[in-house]
Amino acid sequence: MDEFANWRSSGQRFTHRGHQIFWQSGGTGSGGALLCLHGFPTASWDWHLVWPDLCEQFAPVLAPDLIGFGWSAKPQQYDYSIADQADLSEQLLREQGVARFHILAHDYGDTVAQEMLARDAERRAAGDTSLVLESVCLLNGGLFPEAHRPRPIQRLLAGPLGPLVGRFGNEKTFAHSLAAVFGPDSRPDDEQMHRFWLLWCSKHGKRNGHKVMHYLAERRARRERWVGALTRPQVPVRFIDGTLDPVSGERMVRRYRQLVSEPDVVELDEVGHYPQLEAPTQTMRAFQEFHGTRVT
Template sequence: MPPLRTWTEGGSTPLIGGHRVFVRQDGPPLGPPVTLVHGFPTSSHDWAAVVPVLAAAGMRVTTLDLLGFGESDKPRRHRYAVLDQASLVEEVWRRYSIGSTALVTHDYGVSVGQELLARDPARITRMAWLNGGLYPDLHRPVPIQRLLHGPLGPLLAPFTTERRFAATLRTVLGRPPHDGDLHDLWVSASRADGHRLAPRLLRYIDERRVHRDRWVSALEDFAGPTLFVWGPADPISGAHVLARIRVRMPDAQIVELSGPPAVGHYPQLEDPAAVAAALVAFLAS
Protein backbone atom coordinates (compact mmCIF):
# COMPACT_ATOMS: atom_id res chain seq x y z
CA MET A 1 0.00 0.00 0.00
CA PRO A 2 1.34 3.51 -0.75
CA PRO A 3 2.79 5.15 2.40
CA LEU A 4 0.52 7.23 4.60
CA ARG A 5 2.69 10.33 4.17
CA THR A 6 2.41 10.13 0.37
CA TRP A 7 -1.35 9.78 0.66
CA THR A 8 -1.88 12.72 3.01
CA GLU A 9 0.42 14.99 1.00
CA GLY A 10 -1.97 14.59 -1.93
CA GLY A 11 -4.96 16.00 -0.06
CA SER A 12 -6.03 19.09 1.85
CA THR A 13 -7.98 19.93 5.00
CA PRO A 14 -10.57 22.59 4.16
CA LEU A 15 -12.94 23.90 6.82
CA ILE A 16 -16.22 22.03 6.29
CA GLY A 17 -19.11 22.17 8.72
CA GLY A 18 -16.95 23.96 11.26
CA HIS A 19 -14.18 21.32 11.25
CA ARG A 20 -11.02 20.63 9.30
CA VAL A 21 -11.75 17.66 7.05
CA PHE A 22 -9.17 15.78 5.01
CA VAL A 23 -10.25 15.47 1.36
CA ARG A 24 -8.52 14.15 -1.75
CA GLN A 25 -9.52 14.61 -5.37
CA ASP A 26 -7.91 12.25 -7.89
CA GLY A 27 -8.47 11.68 -11.59
CA PRO A 28 -9.73 14.01 -14.32
CA PRO A 29 -11.98 16.81 -13.04
CA LEU A 30 -14.62 16.05 -15.69
CA GLY A 31 -14.58 12.28 -15.18
CA PRO A 32 -17.60 10.41 -13.83
CA PRO A 33 -17.65 11.02 -10.05
CA VAL A 34 -17.12 8.24 -7.54
CA THR A 35 -16.95 8.75 -3.75
CA LEU A 36 -15.18 6.28 -1.44
CA VAL A 37 -16.05 6.11 2.27
CA HIS A 38 -13.76 4.29 4.71
CA GLY A 39 -14.46 2.29 7.85
CA PHE A 40 -13.60 2.11 11.58
CA PRO A 41 -11.02 2.66 12.99
CA THR A 42 -8.93 3.67 9.99
CA SER A 43 -9.16 6.36 7.28
CA SER A 44 -9.29 7.12 3.58
CA HIS A 45 -5.74 5.78 3.34
CA ASP A 46 -7.40 2.35 3.18
CA TRP A 47 -8.17 3.16 -0.47
CA ALA A 48 -4.64 4.31 -1.38
CA ALA A 49 -3.85 1.30 -3.57
CA VAL A 50 -7.24 1.39 -5.32
CA VAL A 51 -7.65 5.09 -6.09
CA PRO A 52 -4.84 5.34 -8.69
CA VAL A 53 -6.46 2.54 -10.73
CA LEU A 54 -9.86 4.27 -10.68
CA ALA A 55 -8.27 7.61 -11.57
CA ALA A 56 -6.34 6.02 -14.44
CA ALA A 57 -9.64 4.63 -15.73
CA GLY A 58 -10.88 8.23 -16.06
CA MET A 59 -12.93 8.60 -12.92
CA ARG A 60 -13.07 11.67 -10.68
CA VAL A 61 -12.40 10.07 -7.31
CA THR A 62 -13.31 11.79 -4.03
CA THR A 63 -12.04 10.40 -0.74
CA LEU A 64 -12.27 11.92 2.72
CA ASP A 65 -11.51 11.15 6.34
CA LEU A 66 -14.73 11.18 8.33
CA LEU A 67 -14.75 13.31 11.46
CA GLY A 68 -12.76 11.61 14.22
CA PHE A 69 -10.63 9.65 11.76
CA GLY A 70 -7.27 10.05 10.04
CA GLU A 71 -6.25 13.60 9.23
CA SER A 72 -9.65 15.15 9.94
CA ASP A 73 -10.41 16.93 13.21
CA LYS A 74 -10.98 14.75 16.26
CA PRO A 75 -12.96 16.85 18.75
CA ARG A 76 -12.94 15.06 22.09
CA ARG A 77 -16.59 15.59 23.06
CA HIS A 78 -18.31 15.34 19.69
CA ARG A 79 -21.20 12.86 19.44
CA TYR A 80 -19.97 11.26 16.18
CA ALA A 81 -23.38 10.20 14.91
CA VAL A 82 -23.56 8.36 11.59
CA LEU A 83 -26.23 10.85 10.51
CA ASP A 84 -23.74 13.68 11.04
CA GLN A 85 -21.07 11.84 9.08
CA ALA A 86 -23.52 11.48 6.19
CA SER A 87 -24.17 15.23 6.36
CA LEU A 88 -20.41 15.78 6.27
CA VAL A 89 -20.17 13.77 3.03
CA GLU A 90 -22.97 15.89 1.58
CA GLU A 91 -21.07 19.04 2.59
CA VAL A 92 -17.97 17.73 0.81
CA TRP A 93 -20.08 17.12 -2.29
CA ARG A 94 -21.35 20.68 -2.15
CA ARG A 95 -17.87 22.11 -1.60
CA TYR A 96 -16.48 20.26 -4.61
CA SER A 97 -19.55 20.70 -6.84
CA ILE A 98 -20.33 17.00 -7.00
CA GLY A 99 -23.92 16.26 -7.97
CA SER A 100 -24.76 12.65 -8.72
CA THR A 101 -22.01 10.17 -7.89
CA ALA A 102 -21.24 6.51 -7.59
CA LEU A 103 -20.62 5.49 -3.98
CA VAL A 104 -18.23 2.86 -2.62
CA THR A 105 -18.26 2.10 1.12
CA HIS A 106 -16.62 -0.22 3.65
CA ASP A 107 -17.24 -1.20 7.30
CA TYR A 108 -18.47 1.87 9.28
CA GLY A 109 -18.82 3.55 5.91
CA VAL A 110 -21.62 1.18 4.86
CA SER A 111 -23.86 2.78 7.50
CA VAL A 112 -22.97 6.22 6.16
CA GLY A 113 -23.79 4.92 2.70
CA GLN A 114 -27.12 3.49 3.81
CA GLU A 115 -28.05 6.82 5.38
CA LEU A 116 -27.11 8.68 2.20
CA LEU A 117 -29.20 6.25 0.15
CA ALA A 118 -32.15 6.67 2.51
CA ARG A 119 -31.95 10.46 2.13
CA ASP A 120 -31.56 10.74 -1.63
CA PRO A 121 -31.25 7.51 -3.64
CA ALA A 122 -31.60 9.39 -6.93
CA ARG A 123 -28.26 11.09 -6.28
CA ILE A 124 -26.38 7.78 -6.21
CA THR A 125 -25.74 6.46 -9.72
CA ARG A 126 -24.49 3.06 -8.59
CA MET A 127 -23.51 1.50 -5.29
CA ALA A 128 -20.59 -0.76 -4.31
CA TRP A 129 -20.28 -2.29 -0.85
CA LEU A 130 -17.27 -3.91 0.83
CA ASN A 131 -17.47 -5.90 4.08
CA GLY A 132 -19.64 -4.13 6.63
CA GLY A 133 -22.59 -4.48 9.00
CA LEU A 134 -25.42 -3.98 6.51
CA TYR A 135 -27.70 -6.11 8.70
CA PRO A 136 -27.22 -5.31 12.40
CA ASP A 137 -28.38 -8.73 13.58
CA LEU A 138 -25.50 -10.32 11.64
CA HIS A 139 -22.79 -7.96 12.90
CA ARG A 140 -20.23 -9.79 15.06
CA PRO A 141 -17.86 -7.27 16.69
CA VAL A 142 -14.53 -8.56 17.94
CA PRO A 143 -14.04 -8.77 21.73
CA ILE A 144 -12.10 -5.51 22.05
CA GLN A 145 -14.87 -3.67 20.20
CA ARG A 146 -17.41 -5.05 22.67
CA LEU A 147 -15.26 -3.86 25.56
CA LEU A 148 -14.70 -0.40 24.10
CA HIS A 149 -18.40 -0.12 23.31
CA GLY A 150 -19.34 -1.03 26.88
CA PRO A 151 -19.30 1.02 30.10
CA LEU A 152 -15.56 0.46 30.61
CA GLY A 153 -14.72 1.77 27.14
CA PRO A 154 -13.66 5.29 28.19
CA LEU A 155 -11.29 3.79 30.78
CA LEU A 156 -9.80 1.21 28.41
CA ALA A 157 -9.38 3.31 25.26
CA PRO A 158 -6.36 5.35 26.47
CA PHE A 159 -4.43 2.11 27.01
CA THR A 160 -4.73 0.99 23.40
CA THR A 161 -1.22 0.48 22.00
CA GLU A 162 0.10 -0.08 18.50
CA ARG A 163 0.83 -3.69 19.40
CA ARG A 164 -2.74 -4.36 20.56
CA PHE A 165 -4.16 -2.47 17.60
CA ALA A 166 -2.13 -4.56 15.15
CA ALA A 167 -2.99 -7.80 16.92
CA THR A 168 -6.70 -7.05 16.67
CA LEU A 169 -6.48 -6.22 12.97
CA ARG A 170 -4.65 -9.46 12.28
CA THR A 171 -7.59 -11.42 13.73
CA VAL A 172 -10.01 -10.03 11.13
CA LEU A 173 -7.79 -10.35 8.06
CA GLY A 174 -7.69 -13.41 5.86
CA ARG A 175 -4.25 -12.60 4.47
CA PRO A 176 -1.18 -11.57 6.50
CA PRO A 177 -0.57 -7.80 6.32
CA HIS A 178 2.73 -6.02 5.92
CA ASP A 179 4.08 -4.61 9.19
CA GLY A 180 4.58 -1.22 7.52
CA ASP A 181 0.94 -1.09 6.50
CA LEU A 182 -0.20 -1.89 10.04
CA HIS A 183 2.08 0.83 11.37
CA ASP A 184 0.58 3.40 9.00
CA LEU A 185 -2.94 2.35 10.01
CA TRP A 186 -2.02 2.89 13.67
CA VAL A 187 -0.37 6.25 13.00
CA SER A 188 -3.52 7.45 11.23
CA ALA A 189 -5.92 6.10 13.86
CA SER A 190 -3.92 7.39 16.84
CA ARG A 191 -3.09 10.84 15.44
CA ALA A 192 -4.23 13.53 17.89
CA ASP A 193 -5.11 10.76 20.38
CA GLY A 194 -7.80 9.49 18.03
CA HIS A 195 -7.68 6.01 19.60
CA ARG A 196 -9.25 7.54 22.72
CA LEU A 197 -12.39 8.30 20.70
CA ALA A 198 -13.18 4.63 20.01
CA PRO A 199 -16.03 4.41 22.58
CA ARG A 200 -17.76 7.41 20.98
CA LEU A 201 -17.19 6.22 17.43
CA LEU A 202 -18.45 2.73 18.28
CA ARG A 203 -21.88 4.14 19.03
CA TYR A 204 -22.58 3.32 15.40
CA ILE A 205 -23.41 -0.19 16.67
CA ASP A 206 -26.42 1.25 18.50
CA GLU A 207 -27.35 3.50 15.57
CA ARG A 208 -27.53 0.49 13.29
CA ARG A 209 -30.20 -1.01 15.52
CA VAL A 210 -32.14 2.26 15.82
CA HIS A 211 -32.17 2.89 12.07
CA ARG A 212 -32.34 -0.76 11.01
CA ASP A 213 -35.60 -0.71 9.07
CA ARG A 214 -34.80 2.51 7.23
CA TRP A 215 -31.25 1.52 6.38
CA VAL A 216 -32.05 -2.04 5.29
CA SER A 217 -34.84 -0.71 3.08
CA ALA A 218 -32.43 1.79 1.53
CA LEU A 219 -30.01 -1.04 0.77
CA GLU A 220 -32.52 -3.50 -0.63
CA ASP A 221 -34.78 -1.05 -2.47
CA PHE A 222 -32.04 0.83 -4.31
CA ALA A 223 -32.94 0.73 -8.01
CA GLY A 224 -29.45 1.44 -9.35
CA PRO A 225 -26.70 -1.09 -10.15
CA THR A 226 -25.31 -2.72 -7.01
CA LEU A 227 -22.04 -4.55 -6.44
CA PHE A 228 -20.71 -6.41 -3.40
CA VAL A 229 -16.94 -7.01 -3.21
CA TRP A 230 -16.65 -9.32 -0.24
CA GLY A 231 -14.06 -11.10 1.86
CA PRO A 232 -15.71 -14.32 3.10
CA ALA A 233 -13.03 -15.02 5.75
CA ASP A 234 -14.09 -11.93 7.72
CA PRO A 235 -15.29 -12.97 11.22
CA ILE A 236 -17.19 -9.68 11.65
CA SER A 237 -19.18 -9.38 8.42
CA GLY A 238 -18.03 -12.21 6.20
CA ALA A 239 -19.62 -15.22 4.52
CA HIS A 240 -22.64 -15.18 6.84
CA VAL A 241 -23.59 -11.69 5.58
CA LEU A 242 -22.98 -12.66 1.97
CA ALA A 243 -25.39 -15.59 2.37
CA ARG A 244 -28.21 -13.20 3.24
CA ILE A 245 -27.29 -10.79 0.45
CA ARG A 246 -27.61 -13.60 -2.09
CA VAL A 247 -31.14 -14.31 -0.87
CA ARG A 248 -32.38 -10.76 -0.36
CA MET A 249 -30.68 -9.13 -3.36
CA PRO A 250 -30.48 -11.82 -6.08
CA ASP A 251 -29.97 -9.27 -8.87
CA ALA A 252 -26.88 -7.69 -7.32
CA GLN A 253 -23.42 -8.38 -8.70
CA ILE A 254 -21.15 -10.21 -6.27
CA VAL A 255 -17.38 -10.61 -6.36
CA GLU A 256 -16.41 -13.04 -3.61
CA LEU A 257 -12.68 -12.92 -2.89
CA SER A 258 -12.36 -16.55 -1.91
CA GLY A 259 -8.67 -16.90 -2.75
CA PRO A 260 -6.92 -19.02 -1.75
CA PRO A 261 -6.34 -17.71 0.76
CA ALA A 262 -9.74 -16.13 1.24
CA VAL A 263 -9.86 -12.41 1.97
CA GLY A 264 -11.10 -11.13 5.32
CA HIS A 265 -12.52 -7.84 6.59
CA TYR A 266 -10.35 -5.43 4.55
CA PRO A 267 -10.61 -6.42 0.86
CA GLN A 268 -9.03 -3.16 -0.34
CA LEU A 269 -5.96 -3.81 1.83
CA GLU A 270 -5.71 -7.58 1.42
CA ASP A 271 -6.28 -7.79 -2.35
CA PRO A 272 -6.29 -4.25 -3.77
CA ALA A 273 -5.72 -5.44 -7.35
CA ALA A 274 -8.85 -7.59 -7.31
CA VAL A 275 -10.89 -4.86 -5.65
CA ALA A 276 -9.71 -2.24 -8.11
CA ALA A 277 -10.44 -4.48 -11.08
CA ALA A 278 -13.94 -5.27 -9.81
CA LEU A 279 -14.67 -1.59 -9.17
CA VAL A 280 -13.39 -0.42 -12.57
CA ALA A 281 -15.45 -3.06 -14.38
CA PHE A 282 -18.55 -2.11 -12.39
CA LEU A 283 -18.17 1.66 -12.38
CA ALA A 284 -17.25 1.93 -16.06
CA SER A 285 -20.03 -0.34 -17.31
Protein backbone atom coordinates in the same frame (compact mmCIF):
# COMPACT_ATOMS: atom_id res chain seq x y z
CA MET B 1 9.09 11.15 1.01
CA ASP B 2 7.33 7.78 1.24
CA GLU B 3 3.84 7.13 -0.10
CA PHE B 4 2.16 7.39 3.31
CA ALA B 5 3.72 10.77 4.06
CA ASN B 6 2.95 11.95 0.55
CA TRP B 7 -0.72 10.97 0.94
CA ARG B 8 -0.93 13.23 3.96
CA SER B 9 1.08 16.14 2.56
CA SER B 10 -0.86 16.19 -0.73
CA GLY B 11 -4.25 16.13 0.96
CA GLN B 12 -6.61 19.06 1.36
CA ARG B 13 -8.80 20.38 4.17
CA PHE B 14 -12.32 21.73 4.46
CA THR B 15 -14.34 22.82 7.48
CA HIS B 16 -17.29 20.82 8.80
CA ARG B 17 -19.14 22.16 11.84
CA GLY B 18 -16.07 24.19 12.76
CA HIS B 19 -13.62 21.28 12.44
CA GLN B 20 -10.92 20.62 9.86
CA ILE B 21 -11.55 17.58 7.66
CA PHE B 22 -8.77 15.95 5.65
CA TRP B 23 -9.55 14.70 2.16
CA GLN B 24 -7.66 13.38 -0.81
CA SER B 25 -8.63 14.05 -4.42
CA GLY B 26 -7.67 13.04 -7.92
CA GLY B 27 -9.08 11.74 -11.15
CA THR B 28 -8.75 12.14 -14.90
CA GLY B 29 -11.35 9.63 -16.09
CA SER B 30 -14.70 10.02 -17.78
CA GLY B 31 -16.75 7.87 -15.41
CA GLY B 32 -18.13 10.72 -13.33
CA ALA B 33 -17.55 11.65 -9.70
CA LEU B 34 -16.65 8.96 -7.17
CA LEU B 35 -16.90 9.28 -3.38
CA CYS B 36 -14.75 6.78 -1.44
CA LEU B 37 -15.82 6.10 2.15
CA HIS B 38 -13.39 4.26 4.42
CA GLY B 39 -13.99 1.96 7.36
CA PHE B 40 -13.28 1.68 11.09
CA PRO B 41 -10.68 2.23 12.54
CA THR B 42 -8.61 3.49 9.62
CA ALA B 43 -8.94 6.30 7.04
CA SER B 44 -8.78 7.32 3.38
CA TRP B 45 -5.29 5.78 3.21
CA ASP B 46 -7.13 2.46 2.84
CA TRP B 47 -7.68 3.31 -0.83
CA HIS B 48 -4.05 3.94 -1.77
CA LEU B 49 -3.45 0.62 -3.56
CA VAL B 50 -6.46 1.08 -5.86
CA TRP B 51 -6.19 4.87 -6.08
CA PRO B 52 -4.36 5.05 -9.45
CA ASP B 53 -6.98 2.83 -11.11
CA LEU B 54 -9.85 4.74 -9.54
CA CYS B 55 -8.39 8.05 -10.70
CA GLU B 56 -7.92 6.71 -14.22
CA GLN B 57 -11.61 5.80 -14.43
CA PHE B 58 -13.34 8.65 -12.55
CA ALA B 59 -13.10 12.39 -11.96
CA PRO B 60 -13.19 13.79 -9.46
CA VAL B 61 -12.35 11.06 -6.97
CA LEU B 62 -12.96 12.30 -3.42
CA ALA B 63 -11.80 10.41 -0.34
CA PRO B 64 -12.34 12.11 3.03
CA ASP B 65 -11.10 11.03 6.41
CA LEU B 66 -14.45 11.06 8.19
CA ILE B 67 -14.55 13.13 11.35
CA GLY B 68 -12.96 11.23 14.21
CA PHE B 69 -10.67 9.28 11.86
CA GLY B 70 -7.21 9.56 10.35
CA TRP B 71 -5.94 13.10 9.84
CA SER B 72 -9.32 14.77 10.30
CA ALA B 73 -10.28 16.51 13.52
CA LYS B 74 -11.18 14.27 16.44
CA PRO B 75 -13.02 16.59 18.82
CA GLN B 76 -13.67 15.16 22.26
CA GLN B 77 -16.92 17.03 22.81
CA TYR B 78 -18.76 15.85 19.69
CA ASP B 79 -21.81 13.77 18.84
CA TYR B 80 -20.38 11.24 16.38
CA SER B 81 -23.13 9.76 14.22
CA ILE B 82 -23.64 8.16 10.84
CA ALA B 83 -26.08 10.93 9.86
CA ASP B 84 -23.39 13.52 10.57
CA GLN B 85 -20.84 11.58 8.49
CA ALA B 86 -23.36 11.61 5.63
CA ASP B 87 -23.80 15.37 6.12
CA LEU B 88 -20.02 15.76 5.96
CA SER B 89 -19.82 13.71 2.76
CA GLU B 90 -22.62 15.63 1.09
CA GLN B 91 -21.03 18.92 2.11
CA LEU B 92 -17.78 17.89 0.42
CA LEU B 93 -19.62 16.91 -2.75
CA ARG B 94 -21.55 20.17 -2.89
CA GLU B 95 -18.48 22.31 -2.17
CA GLN B 96 -16.71 20.61 -5.06
CA GLY B 97 -19.61 21.31 -7.39
CA VAL B 98 -20.62 17.65 -7.70
CA ALA B 99 -24.28 17.04 -8.54
CA ARG B 100 -24.11 13.38 -9.63
CA PHE B 101 -21.84 10.79 -8.06
CA HIS B 102 -21.02 7.14 -7.42
CA ILE B 103 -19.97 5.60 -4.08
CA LEU B 104 -17.29 3.04 -3.24
CA ALA B 105 -17.48 2.20 0.47
CA HIS B 106 -16.02 -0.15 3.05
CA ASP B 107 -17.07 -1.23 6.57
CA TYR B 108 -18.14 1.87 8.57
CA GLY B 109 -18.35 3.66 5.23
CA ASP B 110 -20.96 1.12 4.09
CA THR B 111 -23.31 2.36 6.78
CA VAL B 112 -22.72 5.96 5.71
CA ALA B 113 -23.48 4.83 2.14
CA GLN B 114 -26.72 3.20 3.31
CA GLU B 115 -27.82 6.48 4.87
CA MET B 116 -26.93 8.28 1.63
CA LEU B 117 -28.94 5.68 -0.33
CA ALA B 118 -31.94 6.41 1.89
CA ARG B 119 -31.53 10.16 1.39
CA ASP B 120 -31.22 9.72 -2.36
CA ALA B 121 -34.54 7.84 -2.44
CA GLU B 122 -36.17 10.66 -0.46
CA ARG B 123 -34.79 13.31 -2.82
CA ARG B 124 -36.00 11.38 -5.86
CA ALA B 125 -39.48 11.08 -4.36
CA ALA B 126 -39.51 14.83 -3.79
CA GLY B 127 -38.23 15.62 -7.29
CA ASP B 128 -34.99 17.07 -5.88
CA THR B 129 -32.14 16.65 -8.38
CA SER B 130 -29.60 18.83 -6.58
CA LEU B 131 -27.58 15.77 -5.57
CA VAL B 132 -28.06 12.46 -7.37
CA LEU B 133 -26.53 9.14 -6.38
CA GLU B 134 -25.86 6.97 -9.44
CA SER B 135 -24.46 3.70 -8.04
CA VAL B 136 -23.07 2.11 -4.90
CA CYS B 137 -20.35 -0.52 -4.54
CA LEU B 138 -19.93 -1.93 -1.03
CA LEU B 139 -16.97 -3.84 0.38
CA ASN B 140 -17.06 -5.91 3.58
CA GLY B 141 -19.19 -4.23 6.21
CA GLY B 142 -22.04 -4.60 8.71
CA LEU B 143 -24.89 -4.17 6.26
CA PHE B 144 -27.27 -6.18 8.46
CA PRO B 145 -26.66 -5.85 12.21
CA GLU B 146 -27.94 -9.36 12.91
CA ALA B 147 -25.22 -10.85 10.68
CA HIS B 148 -22.37 -8.63 11.92
CA ARG B 149 -19.87 -9.99 14.45
CA PRO B 150 -17.88 -7.16 16.07
CA ARG B 151 -14.40 -7.93 17.35
CA PRO B 152 -14.00 -8.22 21.13
CA ILE B 153 -12.20 -4.86 21.27
CA GLN B 154 -15.15 -3.23 19.49
CA ARG B 155 -17.57 -4.70 22.02
CA LEU B 156 -15.41 -3.38 24.84
CA LEU B 157 -15.21 0.08 23.28
CA ALA B 158 -18.98 0.14 22.87
CA GLY B 159 -19.56 -0.94 26.49
CA PRO B 160 -19.37 0.86 29.84
CA LEU B 161 -15.58 0.41 30.01
CA GLY B 162 -15.15 1.98 26.55
CA PRO B 163 -13.50 5.23 27.70
CA LEU B 164 -10.82 3.33 29.64
CA VAL B 165 -10.28 0.71 26.95
CA GLY B 166 -9.73 3.38 24.32
CA ARG B 167 -7.48 5.58 26.37
CA PHE B 168 -5.20 2.81 27.64
CA GLY B 169 -5.13 0.54 24.60
CA ASN B 170 -1.66 0.06 23.11
CA GLU B 171 -0.23 -0.64 19.69
CA LYS B 172 0.32 -4.32 20.38
CA THR B 173 -3.31 -5.04 21.27
CA PHE B 174 -4.51 -2.84 18.40
CA ALA B 175 -2.35 -4.74 15.90
CA HIS B 176 -3.40 -8.13 17.23
CA SER B 177 -7.09 -7.29 16.93
CA LEU B 178 -6.84 -5.71 13.48
CA ALA B 179 -4.65 -8.47 12.03
CA ALA B 180 -7.31 -11.04 12.92
CA VAL B 181 -9.78 -9.64 10.37
CA PHE B 182 -7.38 -10.09 7.45
CA GLY B 183 -6.94 -13.32 5.53
CA PRO B 184 -4.10 -15.50 6.88
CA ASP B 185 -1.99 -14.93 3.77
CA SER B 186 -2.67 -11.21 3.33
CA ARG B 187 -2.09 -9.63 6.72
CA PRO B 188 -0.29 -6.28 6.97
CA ASP B 189 3.39 -6.30 7.79
CA ASP B 190 4.71 -4.45 10.84
CA GLU B 191 5.20 -1.18 8.95
CA GLN B 192 1.72 -1.23 7.47
CA MET B 193 0.20 -2.00 10.84
CA HIS B 194 2.15 0.83 12.45
CA ARG B 195 0.66 3.22 9.90
CA PHE B 196 -2.83 2.07 10.84
CA TRP B 197 -1.95 2.71 14.48
CA LEU B 198 -0.76 6.23 13.65
CA LEU B 199 -4.03 6.95 11.87
CA TRP B 200 -5.97 5.75 14.91
CA CYS B 201 -3.88 7.65 17.46
CA SER B 202 -3.21 10.94 15.70
CA LYS B 203 -4.93 13.98 17.21
CA HIS B 204 -5.59 11.99 20.41
CA GLY B 205 -8.00 9.73 18.56
CA LYS B 206 -7.82 6.93 21.14
CA ARG B 207 -9.83 8.94 23.64
CA ASN B 208 -12.82 9.04 21.26
CA GLY B 209 -12.96 5.38 20.29
CA HIS B 210 -15.93 4.67 22.54
CA LYS B 211 -17.86 7.60 21.02
CA VAL B 212 -17.23 6.56 17.44
CA MET B 213 -18.34 3.03 18.33
CA HIS B 214 -21.88 4.30 18.89
CA TYR B 215 -22.45 3.33 15.26
CA LEU B 216 -23.04 -0.29 16.38
CA ALA B 217 -26.08 0.85 18.36
CA GLU B 218 -27.12 3.14 15.52
CA ARG B 219 -27.18 0.20 13.12
CA ARG B 220 -29.65 -1.59 15.36
CA ALA B 221 -31.78 1.47 16.05
CA ARG B 222 -31.98 2.52 12.39
CA ARG B 223 -32.04 -0.95 10.85
CA GLU B 224 -35.38 -0.45 9.08
CA ARG B 225 -34.14 2.67 7.31
CA TRP B 226 -30.69 1.40 6.35
CA VAL B 227 -31.62 -2.17 5.45
CA GLY B 228 -34.62 -0.83 3.58
CA ALA B 229 -32.29 1.33 1.49
CA LEU B 230 -30.45 -1.83 0.43
CA THR B 231 -33.45 -4.03 -0.20
CA ARG B 232 -35.29 -1.36 -2.20
CA PRO B 233 -32.46 0.45 -4.03
CA GLN B 234 -33.20 2.84 -6.85
CA VAL B 235 -29.66 2.66 -8.23
CA PRO B 236 -27.35 -0.26 -9.10
CA VAL B 237 -25.66 -1.80 -6.04
CA ARG B 238 -22.87 -4.38 -5.94
CA PHE B 239 -21.51 -6.11 -2.84
CA ILE B 240 -17.87 -7.30 -3.03
CA ASP B 241 -17.01 -9.48 -0.05
CA GLY B 242 -13.87 -11.13 1.24
CA THR B 243 -15.31 -14.40 2.53
CA LEU B 244 -12.64 -15.11 5.18
CA ASP B 245 -13.62 -12.02 7.15
CA PRO B 246 -14.76 -13.08 10.65
CA VAL B 247 -16.69 -9.83 11.05
CA SER B 248 -18.73 -9.62 7.83
CA GLY B 249 -17.65 -12.42 5.51
CA GLU B 250 -19.66 -15.45 4.39
CA ARG B 251 -22.38 -14.84 6.98
CA MET B 252 -23.04 -11.37 5.56
CA VAL B 253 -23.15 -12.71 2.01
CA ARG B 254 -25.77 -15.30 2.98
CA ARG B 255 -27.91 -12.65 4.65
CA TYR B 256 -27.51 -10.32 1.67
CA ARG B 257 -28.75 -13.04 -0.68
CA GLN B 258 -31.71 -13.75 1.62
CA LEU B 259 -32.92 -10.17 1.84
CA VAL B 260 -31.94 -8.52 -1.45
CA SER B 261 -33.85 -9.47 -4.58
CA GLU B 262 -31.58 -10.06 -7.57
CA PRO B 263 -28.43 -9.61 -5.45
CA ASP B 264 -25.26 -8.55 -7.25
CA VAL B 265 -22.54 -10.17 -5.16
CA VAL B 266 -18.88 -10.94 -5.88
CA GLU B 267 -17.20 -13.26 -3.39
CA LEU B 268 -13.42 -13.11 -3.03
CA ASP B 269 -12.01 -16.36 -1.66
CA GLU B 270 -8.90 -16.28 0.54
CA VAL B 271 -9.59 -12.60 1.32
CA GLY B 272 -10.57 -11.11 4.67
CA HIS B 273 -12.11 -7.82 5.76
CA TYR B 274 -10.04 -5.44 3.61
CA PRO B 275 -10.42 -6.49 -0.06
CA GLN B 276 -8.94 -3.22 -1.36
CA LEU B 277 -5.72 -3.89 0.59
CA GLU B 278 -5.56 -7.68 0.50
CA ALA B 279 -6.57 -8.26 -3.12
CA PRO B 280 -6.51 -4.89 -4.91
CA THR B 281 -6.38 -6.38 -8.41
CA GLN B 282 -9.36 -8.67 -7.84
CA THR B 283 -11.28 -5.90 -6.12
CA MET B 284 -10.69 -3.45 -8.95
CA ARG B 285 -11.63 -6.07 -11.54
CA ALA B 286 -14.98 -6.62 -9.82
CA PHE B 287 -15.51 -2.88 -9.35
CA GLN B 288 -14.68 -2.01 -12.95
CA GLU B 289 -16.83 -4.85 -14.28
CA PHE B 290 -19.72 -3.47 -12.24
CA HIS B 291 -19.31 -0.04 -13.78
CA GLY B 292 -18.67 -1.38 -17.25
CA THR B 293 -21.82 -3.47 -17.38
CA ARG B 294 -24.27 -1.90 -14.94
CA VAL B 295 -23.66 1.83 -14.97
CA THR B 296 -24.35 4.02 -17.99
